[in-house]
Amino acid sequence: EDQVTQSPEALRLQEGESSSLNCSYTVSGLRGLFWYRQDPGKGPEFLFTLYSAGEEKEKERLKATLTKKESFLHITAPKPEDSATYLCAVREGSSNTGKLIFGQGTTLQVKP
Amino acid sequence: SQTIHQWPATLVQPVGSPLSLECTVEGTSNPNLYWYRQAAGRGLQLLFYSVGIGQISSEVPQNLSASRPQDRQFILSSKKLLLSDSGFYLCALSKGVNYGYTFGSGTRLTVV
Numbered sequence: 108e109d110q111v112t113q114s115p116e117a118l119r120l121q122e123g124e125s126s127s128l129n130c131s132y133t134v135s136g137l138r139g140l141f142w143y144r145q146d147p148g149k150g151p152e153f154l155f156t157l158y159s160a161g162e163e164k165e166k167e168r169l170k171a172t173l174t175k176k177e178s179f180l181h182i183t184a185p186k187p188e189d190s191a192t193y194l195c196a197v198r199e200g201s202s203n204t205g206k207l208i209f210g211q212g213t214t215l216q217v218k219p
Numbered sequence: 220s221q222t223i224h225q226w227p228a229t230l231v232q233p234v235g236s237p238l239s240l241e242c243t244v245e246g247t248s249n250p251n252l253y254w255y256r257q258a259a260g261r262g263l264q265l266l267f268y269s270v271g272i273g274q275i276s277s278e279v280p281q282n283l284s285a286s287r288p289q290d291r292q293f294i295l296s297s298k299k300l301l302l303s304d305s306g307f308y309l310c311a312l313s314k315g316v317n318y319g320y321t322f323g324s325g326t327r328l329t330v331v
Binding site: 111138139141143148149150151152153156194196204205206207208209210211212 | 225251253255261262263265268270276278307309311313315317318319320321322323324325327
Protein backbone atom coordinates (compact mmCIF):
# COMPACT_ATOMS: atom_id res chain seq x y z
CA GLU A 108 0.00 0.00 0.00
CA ASP A 109 1.29 3.44 -0.94
CA GLN A 110 2.22 5.44 2.14
CA VAL A 111 3.70 8.81 3.04
CA THR A 112 5.06 9.59 6.52
CA GLN A 113 6.30 13.01 7.60
CA SER A 114 8.45 13.82 10.60
CA PRO A 115 8.52 15.53 12.93
CA GLU A 116 4.82 16.33 13.40
CA ALA A 117 5.75 19.72 14.85
CA LEU A 118 8.95 21.73 14.86
CA ARG A 119 9.80 24.91 16.73
CA LEU A 120 12.80 26.93 15.61
CA GLN A 121 14.34 30.21 16.55
CA GLU A 122 14.69 32.70 13.73
CA GLY A 123 17.88 31.87 11.86
CA GLU A 124 18.07 28.29 13.17
CA SER A 125 18.31 25.99 10.13
CA SER A 126 16.69 22.55 10.11
CA SER A 127 15.17 19.85 7.90
CA LEU A 128 11.76 18.22 7.50
CA ASN A 129 11.54 14.59 6.46
CA CYS A 130 9.12 12.81 4.14
CA SER A 131 9.43 9.03 3.85
CA TYR A 132 7.43 7.27 1.19
CA THR A 133 6.51 3.82 -0.04
CA VAL A 134 5.07 3.81 -3.53
CA SER A 135 4.93 1.52 -6.55
CA GLY A 136 6.99 3.52 -8.98
CA LEU A 137 7.28 7.17 -8.05
CA ARG A 138 5.75 9.56 -10.53
CA GLY A 139 6.50 12.73 -8.66
CA LEU A 140 6.98 13.91 -5.09
CA PHE A 141 5.35 17.21 -4.21
CA TRP A 142 5.88 19.72 -1.41
CA TYR A 143 3.17 22.16 -0.39
CA ARG A 144 2.93 24.92 2.19
CA GLN A 145 -0.37 25.42 4.02
CA ASP A 146 -1.21 28.44 6.16
CA PRO A 147 -3.99 28.08 8.77
CA GLY A 148 -7.46 28.10 7.24
CA LYS A 149 -6.16 28.19 3.67
CA GLY A 150 -5.60 25.77 0.84
CA PRO A 151 -2.13 24.32 0.29
CA GLU A 152 0.23 26.27 -1.93
CA PHE A 153 2.57 24.47 -4.29
CA LEU A 154 6.31 24.64 -3.57
CA PHE A 155 8.23 21.94 -5.46
CA THR A 156 7.97 18.82 -7.58
CA LEU A 157 10.79 16.25 -7.62
CA TYR A 158 10.84 13.31 -10.00
CA SER A 159 14.05 11.35 -9.60
CA ALA A 160 16.58 10.47 -6.91
CA GLY A 161 19.31 13.05 -6.63
CA GLU A 162 17.13 15.89 -7.83
CA GLU A 163 17.18 19.15 -5.86
CA LYS A 164 15.13 22.34 -6.11
CA GLU A 165 15.42 25.64 -4.28
CA LYS A 166 13.19 28.59 -3.57
CA GLU A 167 14.38 31.37 -1.30
CA ARG A 168 15.22 29.75 2.06
CA LEU A 169 13.80 26.34 1.07
CA LYS A 170 15.59 23.48 -0.63
CA ALA A 171 14.00 20.13 -1.43
CA THR A 172 15.97 16.96 -2.08
CA LEU A 173 14.94 13.44 -3.10
CA THR A 174 16.31 9.95 -2.58
CA LYS A 175 14.76 6.61 -3.48
CA LYS A 176 12.97 6.38 -0.13
CA GLU A 177 12.63 9.90 1.25
CA SER A 178 12.66 13.59 0.62
CA PHE A 179 13.96 16.41 2.77
CA LEU A 180 12.84 20.00 2.93
CA HIS A 181 15.77 22.03 4.22
CA ILE A 182 15.03 25.43 5.70
CA THR A 183 18.01 27.74 5.92
CA ALA A 184 17.96 30.69 8.34
CA PRO A 185 14.17 30.62 8.70
CA LYS A 186 12.10 33.70 9.40
CA PRO A 187 8.80 33.94 11.31
CA GLU A 188 6.93 34.19 7.99
CA ASP A 189 8.08 30.65 7.19
CA SER A 190 5.77 29.39 9.94
CA ALA A 191 3.20 27.08 8.33
CA THR A 192 2.34 23.42 7.84
CA TYR A 193 4.42 21.74 5.16
CA LEU A 194 2.81 18.86 3.31
CA CYS A 195 4.48 16.16 1.27
CA ALA A 196 2.63 14.10 -1.34
CA VAL A 197 3.46 11.39 -3.87
CA ARG A 198 1.94 10.23 -7.12
CA GLU A 199 2.41 6.55 -7.88
CA GLY A 200 3.55 5.33 -11.22
CA SER A 201 0.52 3.37 -12.34
CA SER A 202 -1.92 6.15 -11.57
CA ASN A 203 -3.80 7.40 -14.61
CA THR A 204 -5.91 9.74 -12.55
CA GLY A 205 -3.20 12.03 -11.23
CA LYS A 206 -4.28 11.61 -7.63
CA LEU A 207 -1.80 12.43 -4.88
CA ILE A 208 -1.30 10.67 -1.55
CA PHE A 209 -0.48 13.12 1.24
CA GLY A 210 1.45 12.81 4.47
CA GLN A 211 0.15 14.21 7.74
CA GLY A 212 2.28 17.31 7.49
CA THR A 213 4.88 19.04 9.65
CA THR A 214 3.79 22.18 11.46
CA LEU A 215 6.69 24.61 11.65
CA GLN A 216 6.79 27.52 14.07
CA VAL A 217 9.62 30.04 13.80
CA LYS A 218 9.99 32.38 16.73
CA PRO A 219 11.63 35.81 16.40
CA SER B 220 -3.34 31.20 -15.27
CA GLN B 221 -5.61 28.57 -13.82
CA THR B 222 -7.62 29.44 -10.74
CA ILE B 223 -10.05 27.51 -8.63
CA HIS B 224 -12.92 28.99 -6.66
CA GLN B 225 -14.62 27.41 -3.67
CA TRP B 226 -17.53 28.64 -1.63
CA PRO B 227 -18.65 29.18 0.99
CA ALA B 228 -15.54 29.71 3.10
CA THR B 229 -17.26 28.61 6.30
CA LEU B 230 -20.48 26.73 6.93
CA VAL B 231 -22.27 25.60 10.06
CA GLN B 232 -24.99 23.04 9.45
CA PRO B 233 -27.21 20.97 11.77
CA VAL B 234 -27.03 17.19 11.79
CA GLY B 235 -29.39 15.73 9.20
CA SER B 236 -29.39 18.78 6.94
CA PRO B 237 -28.32 18.64 3.27
CA LEU B 238 -25.02 19.93 1.93
CA SER B 239 -23.84 21.38 -1.35
CA LEU B 240 -20.31 22.70 -1.82
CA GLU B 241 -19.35 24.07 -5.20
CA CYS B 242 -15.99 24.35 -6.88
CA THR B 243 -15.43 26.12 -10.21
CA VAL B 244 -12.35 26.39 -12.36
CA GLU B 245 -11.03 29.15 -14.62
CA GLY B 246 -8.13 29.33 -17.02
CA THR B 247 -7.98 25.69 -18.10
CA SER B 248 -10.17 23.09 -19.74
CA ASN B 249 -10.72 19.38 -19.12
CA PRO B 250 -8.88 19.32 -15.79
CA ASN B 251 -8.83 16.43 -13.36
CA LEU B 252 -10.76 17.55 -10.28
CA TYR B 253 -10.52 16.31 -6.71
CA TRP B 254 -12.31 16.70 -3.38
CA TYR B 255 -10.20 16.25 -0.26
CA ARG B 256 -11.12 16.47 3.40
CA GLN B 257 -8.70 17.54 6.10
CA ALA B 258 -9.64 16.73 9.68
CA ALA B 259 -8.08 18.73 12.50
CA GLY B 260 -4.41 17.82 12.90
CA ARG B 261 -4.57 15.25 10.14
CA GLY B 262 -3.50 14.95 6.55
CA LEU B 263 -5.57 15.28 3.41
CA GLN B 264 -7.91 12.40 2.65
CA LEU B 265 -9.02 11.99 -0.95
CA LEU B 266 -12.81 11.70 -1.18
CA PHE B 267 -13.64 11.88 -4.90
CA TYR B 268 -11.94 12.54 -8.19
CA SER B 269 -13.18 13.21 -11.69
CA VAL B 270 -11.38 12.98 -15.02
CA GLY B 271 -14.29 14.36 -17.03
CA ILE B 272 -17.93 15.45 -17.13
CA GLY B 273 -20.15 12.94 -15.37
CA GLN B 274 -17.17 10.75 -14.40
CA ILE B 275 -16.84 10.37 -10.64
CA SER B 276 -14.72 7.95 -8.64
CA SER B 277 -15.11 7.52 -4.91
CA GLU B 278 -12.12 6.70 -2.76
CA VAL B 279 -13.81 5.91 0.54
CA PRO B 280 -17.33 4.83 1.50
CA GLN B 281 -19.10 7.70 3.16
CA ASN B 282 -22.11 9.89 3.54
CA LEU B 283 -21.09 12.18 0.70
CA SER B 284 -21.45 12.20 -3.07
CA ALA B 285 -19.95 14.24 -5.87
CA SER B 286 -21.04 15.36 -9.30
CA ARG B 287 -19.45 17.08 -12.27
CA PRO B 288 -22.25 18.56 -14.38
CA GLN B 289 -19.90 20.78 -16.41
CA ASP B 290 -16.24 20.60 -17.36
CA ARG B 291 -15.25 23.30 -14.88
CA GLN B 292 -17.73 22.58 -12.08
CA PHE B 293 -17.37 20.04 -9.29
CA ILE B 294 -19.97 19.68 -6.56
CA LEU B 295 -19.81 17.88 -3.23
CA SER B 296 -23.16 16.93 -1.71
CA SER B 297 -24.84 15.14 1.12
CA LYS B 298 -28.51 14.39 1.72
CA LYS B 299 -28.14 14.20 5.50
CA LEU B 300 -25.04 15.44 7.31
CA LEU B 301 -23.43 13.56 10.18
CA LEU B 302 -21.27 15.00 12.95
CA SER B 303 -18.33 13.10 11.46
CA ASP B 304 -18.67 15.09 8.23
CA SER B 305 -17.14 18.13 9.95
CA GLY B 306 -13.80 19.17 8.53
CA PHE B 307 -11.96 21.35 6.06
CA TYR B 308 -12.94 20.54 2.48
CA LEU B 309 -10.58 21.30 -0.34
CA CYS B 310 -11.15 21.20 -4.07
CA ALA B 311 -8.12 20.76 -6.29
CA LEU B 312 -7.38 20.58 -9.99
CA SER B 313 -4.66 18.99 -12.02
CA LYS B 314 -3.97 19.35 -15.73
CA GLY B 315 -2.95 15.72 -15.95
CA VAL B 316 -0.89 12.91 -14.50
CA ASN B 317 2.36 14.82 -14.88
CA TYR B 318 1.20 17.93 -13.05
CA GLY B 319 0.72 18.88 -9.45
CA TYR B 320 -2.40 20.31 -7.91
CA THR B 321 -3.79 23.78 -7.65
CA PHE B 322 -5.98 24.03 -4.56
CA GLY B 323 -8.97 26.15 -3.78
CA SER B 324 -9.18 28.17 -0.59
CA GLY B 325 -11.25 25.54 1.19
CA THR B 326 -14.56 25.34 3.08
CA ARG B 327 -14.62 24.89 6.84
CA LEU B 328 -17.72 22.76 7.59
CA THR B 329 -18.94 22.36 11.14
CA VAL B 330 -21.84 20.00 11.70
CA VAL B 331 -23.63 20.69 14.99
